[in-house]
Amino acid sequence: MSTEERPETLADLIKRLKDEYDVKETQIARRIGVAPATVNAWVNGTRGTGRGPNPDKLRRLAEEFPRFTEREIFAAAGRKVPGPVDDDAEARILALYRSLTAEQQEMKEIEMRALAERNQLGSS
Numbered sequence: 001m002s003t004e005e006r007p008e009t010l011a012d013l014i015k016r017l018k019d020e021y022d023v024k025e026t027q028i029a030r031r032i033g034v035a036p037a038t039v040n041a042w043v044n045g046t047r048g049t050g051r052g053p054n055p056d057k058l059r060r061l062a063e064e065f066p067r068f069t070e071r072e073i074f075a076a077a078g079r080k081v082p083g084p085v086d087d088d089a090e091a092r093i094l095a096l097y098r099s100l101t102a103e104q105q106e107m108k109e110i111e112m113r114a115l116a117e118r119n120q121l122g123s124s
């Protein structure tokens with residue numbers, strides 16, 4: 001058996017956040033725009049859909065509770081931090097997508113969905 005510490009889970013991080021900010025789960029939920037049951041599920045390690053926390057909600061945690069970084073929060077959730085997409089990049093990607101045939105668009109959507117799901121599962 002290894003003597004190494006186990007990685008911090010999202011439940012661990014939320015408990016630490018509650019202590020550092022002296023907040024309750026309902027206050028966390030209100031500040032990041034989720035139901036209190038969602039934060040409770042994170043604390044108790046239950047996921048519901050099995051897809052993990054929404055990346056936007058994880059980012060909101062970092063915004064609302066800045067003593068915790070996005071990288072730290074995503075790592076605790078077992079996920080990689082999604083890259084930023086500025087308005088110019090989004091416009092370029094959309095322009096490229098619109099130049100594809102319907103079949104190519106469908107294939108790109110399948111590919112992007114698979115990559116996003118892989119990231120949600122914390123794979124590399």
